[in-house]
Amino acid sequence: MPTVVRCWRCQDEHIPQVFCPACEALQPLPPDIDYFTVFGLARDPVLDEQALANTYYDLSRQLHPDLHQTGTAEEQEASLQNTAVLNRAYRTLRDPVQRGQYWLELNGEQLGKENNKVPPDLALLVFEVQEQLAAVREAQSAGTDDARAGLKSELTQVWDDLDDRMQGLQQKLAANFSKWRQADDASDLLSGLKRVLSEMAYLRTLTRDVEKALSIF
Ligand SMILES: [Zn+2]
Structure with missing residues (x-):
């Protein structure tokens, strides 16, 4: 996983996240990003499920392709891709059993x-x-x-x-x-x-x- 990415618009370097912290442009998440990072969480299998759900709904709204229809090609593409990553991350992390299996994978193991x-x-x-x-x-x-x-x-x-x-x-x-x-x-x-x-x-x-x-x- 890359530790930093560069903003396509302002060239700011930062930890992968949905919006550039410098210019707020929508950023494509790296395809190998870990699901905890998608939510801005530390890698820790203990999480507050209610807070996770709230973050998920906030990010879903902000990423919604309808909001980015008039944006640049980069932004339109990022909104689609990030929505898919976000949904996958949420499905995995919200269920403790799937979260546990994912945690095994992060540790190079599987059932x-x-x-x-x-x-x-x-x-x-x-x-x-x-x-x-x-x-x-x-x-x-x-x-x-x-x-x-x-x-x-x-x-x-x-x-x-x-x-x-x-x-x-x-x-x-x-x-x-x-x-x-x-x-x-x-x-x-x-x-x-x-x-x-x-x-x-x-x-x-x-x-x-x-x-x-x-x-x-
Ligand atoms: Zn930027």
Whole structure:
């Protein structure tokens, strides 16, 4: 990532940002700009989501192509390009799970293939949920009304358990994020982050499966 860019209009050199701090001309953001810099934020996975949303709406308004229709070709192009970068950055940073995955990438890591394996801490839970879902499928074809009602309430309980588990993981993720600022050695934090993100990704899939099963009752 370039640390400074030069204004196309006044030649001022500055950290990449949407408007030149010297002449206020709209600037094209470098394509490899990191998403935190887009929002003028320090690289830190802990962020104020409300403040992020406010900045996003402000910048979206200021960048809107309609506002730059009469500008130079540079400005028109920059408004389009920057809007695309801004939207991508916002989608990624506003969701803690996507933010965590992006954070891994910034640190030269990714979830990769590990993500497809059942996380060890979830193995038992995954097994139980799959049993339950199999029982539901069976009851759909052959079960009595009583059996179906029982399964529905069991499945609802399963959904509640998954939801509790997800909330616990959200707290773990937030705790992991909060430690990066003072981390001397990031390797433990990295492996912890991968573990939490894998579990969350897996839980999301399981939750969707359970919701799909619940929707047919
Ligand atoms: Zn300038």
